[in-house]
Amino acid sequence: MFACKNCGGNVKFDIKSGQLACEYCHSLFDPYAYEDKTSDAEVQKDFDATIFTCPQCGGEILSTDDTAAGFCSFCGASTVLYSRMQKEHKPAYIxxxxxxxxxxxQAYMSLMKKAIFAPKELKDPKFIDGFRGIYMPYWTYYVTQKAPISLPAKRSHRSGDYIITDHYRLEGDLDAYYKGLSYDASSSFDDSISEKLAPYDVKNMKRFTPAFLSGFYADTADLPSTIYASDAMDAACTNTVSEISKEPAFTGLSVDSDSAALSPLSLGTTVKETDYSMFPVWFLSYRNKDRVAYATVNGQTGKVVADLPISVGKFLLGSLIAAIPVYILLCLLTVLTPGMTLTIVGVLAIIANICYSQELTMIAVKEAGTEDKGRIAKEQPEALGAINNRRRLKAAKKATKTIKKKTNTSFIAYFILFIFVIQFVPALFAIIAGIGGSFGNADGSLILFVILTIISFIFSIRAFSSFDRMPGHKGVAGLIFGMVSMLIGDAVLLFQPVLDAWYYGAAFIIIASVLITLINVIRAFNVLTTRKLPQFATHKGGDDRA
Known part of the structure; x- marks a missing residue:
């Protein structure tokens, strides 16, 4: 704890003034006024901090206060126990x-106003008040590039029926310097979150003193700086090529981004210096059983990055409301026959199984965490060489971007699919009850429906194969029910009973299975928008963390 020099009360960092403020007499002090002046001749490499360890996930948070923490930023636990004092490696900047x-x-609520299907807990003022200020550890790299370069470039144009490509060599001397390329130094902080929160303006970095931490928490650094050194050099190379392409002399030319001439070695790229720094993040976690969703706000710029799961109840209600006009329109435009009904619901079953299989495949890719170098470094240290392979890392990040793109677009697709599935339910109820009258016999759809069944089975089996990579997933019963319902449809079309109720009854069973599958799709979607509950059993204390 830092004591007020006037009254002895607790002083904490005040964001508006940028000074330390006393809670009692409201005096303001320069944070550097609380540095240890007895050792000016010796550079201090450590500082005292209280370590709070979460009993649920093992996450460790640093604090310079002597008050017990009441919130774990990583898993959302309401209590944090076990405090101890220890020496922590001192960051260079903050x-x-x-x-x-x-x-x-306010920034978070602006985002949540657009998330109409988000769980109500995420919009509860009491929940939102749980935001905690936490300083996240970062490695800051200073990269230089100095070398003669020869970059391959090309320009294409059409001449008649031919496309002519002219090849060039862009030659010159490169002399570039990048200051402050930053990557998070904590395995608990997902790389995808830290990348989205960026950029931080490193021009506003200040020399670190523990007084800045007063009133906030800080995560511990547990990753060596070597992990992201190659990423910093690759980022420098990418930016250098981009800047070169903007030169007037190179207008209209495109540089081959996969060329060996653009490698860090060819561009004379070197990490000259690495600093351990701390950057501000407002952190909030929403826990649902063994999954957790994070809401983070850049403490410097106010940029918001949040995981947004959806409420199954809200999603179903919204789909039901949207299905009403669609149902009325279809009643006016179409007449359902038994064979047509079974064929349509069979197609819907295939679409639902395709969506489910796709979601499970994306979950398996995400849960592998191949794009999060920090996580792999902690969980699979022997894989460090592989994750620093440029091509493998590029492929992993491309796969992750594909998942994000599909996740965003699939949300709308699922909503439309739900609308068309739900509108069949009242129609079938009406037909079975006799309101719709008799619609004739089956129209010979057996062969088509058998094909639909086979396709549905293929995607169901594909979904089954993903379950072993997702322990605890509860979608097996739904898939089995879906497969059985399609077989029931085959049986009805094969024996061709006289009563239409058999056909519509089979269709009703299939629609029920489709609804169950789509609910599982939404649950799988929520797995994609949340994360594993972190575990920090491998955390150690002391200098080896930074």
């Missing part, structure tokens, strides 16, 4: 918080 908690909450 970016102080510039956005207050009120600023953070």
């Amino acid at each position: 970016i102080p918080f510039a956005k207050s908690k009120d600023d953070c909450k």
